[in-house]
Amino acid sequence: MTWIYVLDLLGTLVFAISGVLTTIDKKFDLVGSIIIGMVTAIGGGTLRDIMIGETPVGWMEDLNYLYAIIFAVFLSYIFKSSISKLRRGMFLFDTLGIGLFTILGLEKTLSIGLTIPIAILMGIVSAVFGGVIRDVLTNEVPLIFRKEIYATACLIGALIYVVLQQFSGSLNLNLIMSILVVMGIRYVSVKRGWSLHL
Amino acid sequence: MTWIYVLDLLGTLVFAISGVLTTIDKKFDLVGSIIIGMVTAIGGGTLRDIMIGETPVGWMEDLNYLYAIIFAVFLSYIFKSSISKLRRGMFLFDTLGIGLFTILGLEKTLSIGLTIPIAILMGIVSAVFGGVIRDVLTNEVPLIFRKEIYATACLIGALIYVVLQQFSGSLNLNLIMSILVVMGIRYVSVKRGWSLHL
Amino acid sequence: MTWIYVLDLLGTLVFAISGVLTTIDKKFDLVGSIIIGMVTAIGGGTLRDIMIGETPVGWMEDLNYLYAIIFAVFLSYIFKSSISKLRRGMFLFDTLGIGLFTILGLEKTLSIGLTIPIAILMGIVSAVFGGVIRDVLTNEVPLIFRKEIYATACLIGALIYVVLQQFSGSLNLNLIMSILVVMGIRYVSVKRGWSLHL
Numbered sequence: 173m174t175w176i177y178v179l180d181l182l183g184t185l186v187f188a189i190s191g192v193l194t195t196i197d198k199k200f201d202l203v204g205s206i207i208i209g210m211v212t213a214i215g216g217g218t219l220r221d222i223m224i225g226e227t228p229v230g231w232m233e234d235l236n237y238l239y240a241i242i243f244a245v246f247l248s249y250i251f252k253s254s255i256s257k258l259r260r261g262m263f264l265f266d267t268l269g270i271g272l273f274t275i276l277g278l279e280k281t282l283s284i285g286l287t288i289p290i291a292i293l294m295g296i297v298s299a300v301f302g303g304v305i306r307d308v309l310t311n312e313v314p315l316i317f318r319k320e321i322y323a324t325a326c327l328i329g330a331l332i333y334v335v336l337q338q339f340s341g342s343l344n345l346n347l348i349m350s351i352l353v354v355m356g357i358r359y360v361s362v363k364r365g366w367s368l369h370l
Numbered sequence: 371m372t373w374i375y376v377l378d379l380l381g382t383l384v385f386a387i388s389g390v391l392t393t394i395d396k397k398f399d400l401v402g403s404i405i406i407g408m409v410t411a412i413g414g415g416t417l418r419d420i421m422i423g424e425t426p427v428g429w430m431e432d433l434n435y436l437y438a439i440i441f442a443v444f445l446s447y448i449f450k451s452s453i454s455k456l457r458r459g460m461f462l463f464d465t466l467g468i469g470l471f472t473i474l475g476l477e478k479t480l481s482i483g484l485t486i487p488i489a490i491l492m493g494i495v496s497a498v499f500g501g502v503i504r505d506v507l508t509n510e511v512p513l514i515f516r517k518e519i520y521a522t523a524c525l526i527g528a529l530i531y532v533v534l535q536q537f538s539g540s541l542n543l544n545l546i547m548s549i550l551v552v553m554g555i556r557y558v559s560v561k562r563g564w565s566l567h568l
Numbered sequence: 569m570t571w572i573y574v575l576d577l578l579g580t581l582v583f584a585i586s587g588v589l590t591t592i593d594k595k596f597d598l599v600g601s602i603i604i605g606m607v608t609a610i611g612g613g614t615l616r617d618i619m620i621g622e623t624p625v626g627w628m629e630d631l632n633y634l635y636a637i638i639f640a641v642f643l644s645y646i647f648k649s650s651i652s653k654l655r656r657g658m659f660l661f662d663t664l665g666i667g668l669f670t671i672l673g674l675e676k677t678l679s680i681g682l683t684i685p686i687a688i689l690m691g692i693v694s695a696v697f698g699g700v701i702r703d704v705l706t707n708e709v710p711l712i713f714r715k716e717i718y719a720t721a722c723l724i725g726a727l728i729y730v731v732l733q734q735f736s737g738s739l740n741l742n743l744i745m746s747i748l749v750v751m752g753i754r755y756v757s758v759k760r761g762w763s764l765h766l
Contacts, residue, residue, distance in 0.1 A: 195713075203720055204713025218619065223416065225425025227621025232686045290430045304507070309700070311709045313509045317393070317402025324401055421614065423623025488628045502705070511707045515591075515600025522599055 176347070180276065181240050183269025186262055188213035188244035191306050196252060198310060208306055209248070210241050215302035220277050220294045224284060263362075264355075271354030273299040274326040275333050275347050292330040299326045321361035329354035374545070378474065379438050381467025384460055386411035386442035389504050394450060396508060406504055407446070408439050413500035418475050418492045422482060461560075462553075469552030471497040472524040473531050473545050490528040497524045519559035527552035572743070576672065577636050579665025582658055584609035584640035587702050592648060594706060602641050604702055609637050611698035616673050616690045620680060659758075660751075667750030669695040670722040671729050671743050688726040695722045717757035725750035 191212025195205040214231050221229040231237035251258075277298025281291035300316050300323050307314040316322045333350035340346060389410025393403045412429050419427040429435035449456075475496025479489035498514050498521050505512040514520045531548035538544060587608025591601045610627050617625040627633035647654075673694025677687035696712050696719050703710040712718045729746035736742060 198709075200713045203718070203723075204710070207713065207719070222420055222618055223425065223427050224430070227425075227619065227623075228680070228682060228686075229619050229621075232620070232682055235683060235685055238685060238689070284426070286426060286430055287433060289433055289436060290426075293436070308506060308704060309710060309713075311509065311707065313396075314402075314507060317398045317405065317507075322401070323405070327401075420618055421623065421625050422628070425623075482624070484624060484628055485631060487631055487634060488624075491634070506704060509707065511594075512600070512705060515596045515603065515705075520599070521603070525599075 176272070176276075176344075179268065179272055181236055182265055183272055184213045184237055185240045185244045185247075186265040187269055187302060188241045189248050190262065190266060191302075192245055192248035193252075194306065194310060196248075205248070206242075206245050208309060209245050211309060212302045212306040213237075213241050213244070215305040216273065216298045216300060217277065217302075219301045219305075220281070220298045223297075224281055224286065224294060226280065226284065230280075267355040267358040268351060270299045270322075270326060270358065271329055271351035272347075274329050274354065275350055278330050278333065288334055292327065292334065295330045296323055296326045299323075321357055325354045325357040325361070328357060374470070374474075374542075377466065377470055379434055380463055381470055382411045382435055383438045383442045383445075384463040385467055385500060386439045387446050388460065388464060389500075390443055390446035391450075392504065392508060394446075403446070404440075404443050406507060407443050409507060410500045410504040411435075411439050411442070413503040414471065414496045414498060415475065415500075417499045417503070418479070418496045421495075422479055422484065422492060424478065424482065428478075465553040465556040466549060468497045468520075468524060468556065469527055469549030470545075472528050472552065473548055476528050476531065486532055490525065490532065493528045494521050494524045497521075519555055523552045523555040523559070526555060572668070572672075572740075575664065575668055577632055578661055579668050580609045580633055581636045581640045581643075582661040583665055583698060584637045585644050586658065586662060587698075588641055588644035589648075590702065590706060592644075601644070602638075604705060605641050605644070606637050607705060608698045608702040609633075609640070611701040612669065612694045612696060613673065613698075615697045615701075616677070616694045619693075620677055620682065620690060622676065622680065626676075663751040663754040664747060666695045666718075666722060666754065667725055667747030668743075670726050670750065671746055674726050674729065684730055688723065688730065691726045692719050692722045695719075717753055721750045721753040721757070724753060 188209040192205050192209040194212075195208045200208065214229075214237060217231065218229045221227060274295040276295075278291045278295030280298075281294040282288070286294075303316060304314040329350045332353050333346055336346040336349060337343075386407040390403050390407040392410075393406045398406065412427075412435060415429065416427045419425060472493040474493075476489045476493035479492040480486070484492075501514060502512040527548045530551050531544055534544040534547060535541075584605040588601050588605040590608075591604045596604065610625075610633060613627065614625045617623060670691040672691075674687045674691030677690040678684070682690075699712060700710040725746045728749050729742055732742040732745060733739075
C-alpha cells in the first residue's frame with residue numbers, strides 16, 4: 173500500500189497549503205496560519221476518528237502527517253507570491269486528496285464493523301470537514317455549503333467504490349477508479365460552474 | 371420503550387426539518403442543506419456521546435436516525451412553501467423533542483456511571499447543541515445564547531426528572547411529567563417573550 | 569501535587585470569568601454566559617481528551633471543576649462593574665493558567681504513551697482552544713490567530729519543559745520554570761505589542 177501512503181501524505185500537504193493560503197489575506201499571525209493549515213489537512217479525519225471511536229486519532233500515531241503539515245507551512249510562506257502560479261498543480265492534488273480521503277475514510281469505518289451507509293457518510297466527512305472547520309475558524313460560511321459540486325463528488329465516488337467492491341476484489345483498481353470519478357466530477361463542475369441548488 | 375423510540379425518531383425528524391428550513395433563505399446547495407439538517411438533529415447527541423466516550427456515537431448503530439434525516443430533507447424540499455403553515459405542529463414536536471432529548475441524554479450519561487450534575491449537563495447538551503452547531507456553521511451567533519428560555523427549560527425539566535426518580539420507580543411517568551414541564555416552560559416563554567438577562 | 573490542583577482550579581475559575589466577561593457587552597442571556605464561561609475554561613482540555621481518547625473527559629470525574637465554573641459565573645455577575653479593576657490580577661492568573669494547562673496537557677498526553685511532538689501540540693491545544701471555541705461561538709475570528717504571542721508562548725514553555733525533563737527529575741521545579749517562561753513571554757509581548765507576522 174506504499175503508493176497510497178505517499179498520496180495520502182501528498183494530499184495532506186496540499187490541503188495544508190490551501191489552508192495556509194486562505195489566511196494570508198486575513199492578517200493572521202504565524203501560529204494562526206499553522207493552526208488553520210493543520211485543521212484543513214487533518215480536521216476531517218480527526219472528526220471521523222472521534223465519532224467512530226478510533227482514538228488517539230490517526231495522525232497522532234504517525235508523525236509524518238505532522239511533518240507534512242509543518243513542511244507545507246514553510247512552503248507556503250517561502251513561495252507565497254509564486255504559489256498562485258502552481259494553482260493548476262494544486263487543484264490536481266487537491267481533488268486527488270478529496271477522492272483518496274473519501275475512500276480511506278470509508279474503508280477505516282467499515283474496518284471497525286460499521287455499516288456501509290455510515291461508512292459512506294464518514295468518507296465524506298473525512299474529505300470535506302477539514303475545509304468546513306477551516307471556514308468556521310476564519311468566520312466564513314463554509315464554502316461547500318454554497319459552491320460547486322464538492323461533497324456530492326465524494327458521495328458519488330464513495331457509491332461507485334462500494335458497488336465496485338461487490339464485483340471485484342482488487343482494492344487498488346477500485347480505489348483508482350473511484351478517485352478518478354471524484355476528480356472528473358470536480359474538474360467538470362468547476363469548469364462549468366455547476367452547483368446543486370433546488 | 372417503543373413509544374419513546376418513536377418519539378425519538380419523530381423529534382429527530384422535526385429537528386432536521388427545522389435545520390433544513392434555516393438554510394433555504396441562505397442559498398445553500400442541497401448538500402449544505404442536508405449537512406445542516408443532520409447537524410441540527412444529531413449534533414447534540416453526537417457531542418454528548420463523544421464527551422462521555424460512548425463511541426461509535428449512537429446514531430451510527432441504528433440507521434433509522436439517518437433515514438429519518440434523509441426523509442426530513444425530502445419533506446422540507448417538497449413542502450418548502452407550505453411547511454410554514456405547519457409551524458404550530460412543528461413547534462409542538464420541537465419542544466417535545468427538546469424535553470425528550472434532555473431526559474434520554476441524562477439517562478444515557480447516568481447509565482455509564484457518571485454523576486447526576488454531569489448527567490444533567492449532558493442532557494442539556496443533547497437537547498441544545500445541535501442548534502448551536504447549526505448556528506455556528508451558518509455563521510450566526512447561536513440563538514439560544516440570546517433568546518427565550520431554552521436551555522433553562524431543559525435544566526428545569528432535568529432537575530424535576532432527577533427529583534421524581536428519587537420518589538417513584540415509574541420511568542415512563544417521570545419522563546412524561548418532565549417533558550410536559552419542558553414543553554410548558556417553552557410554550558409560556560415564547561408566548562410572553564421571556565428571557566433571562568441579568 | 570496539591571498545589572498544582574489548587575492552581576488548576578484557580579486557572580479554571582479565571583478562564584471562566586474571562587469567558588463570561590466577553591458575553592456581557594453582547595447581550596447574552598444567563599445560560600449563554602454560563603456556556604461561554606464553561607467553554608472558555610474547559611474547552612481546550614475537553615478537545616485534548618476527546619482527541620487522545622481519554623473519555624469521559626477529565627472534568628466529568630471531578631465535580632470541583634464544574635463548581636469552580638459556576639462560582640465564576642456568580643462572581644462575574646455580582647462584581648461585573650468592579651471586576652475590570654481586577655484586570656491586573658486576572659492577567660496574572662490567566663497567564664499562569666495558560667502555562668499550567670500547557671504542561672498538564674503535555675504530561676497527560678505523554679502518560680498515555682504518545683510521542684513528545686504530539687504531547688507538545690496537545691499541551692498548546694489544552695491552553696488555547698478554550699478561547700478559540702469561545703470566539704467561534706460568539707462569532708468572532710479567534711483572537712489568538714491575530715494578536716500577540718499567545719500559542720507561541722505555550723510552544724516555547726512546552727519545549728523548555730521537555731528539555732528540562734531530560735536533565736532533572738524534579739517535576740515540580742521544571743513545571744514552575746516552564747510556567748514562569750510562559751508568563752514572562754506573555755507579559756513582555758503584551759507590554760510591547762509583539763506579534764509574529766511573516
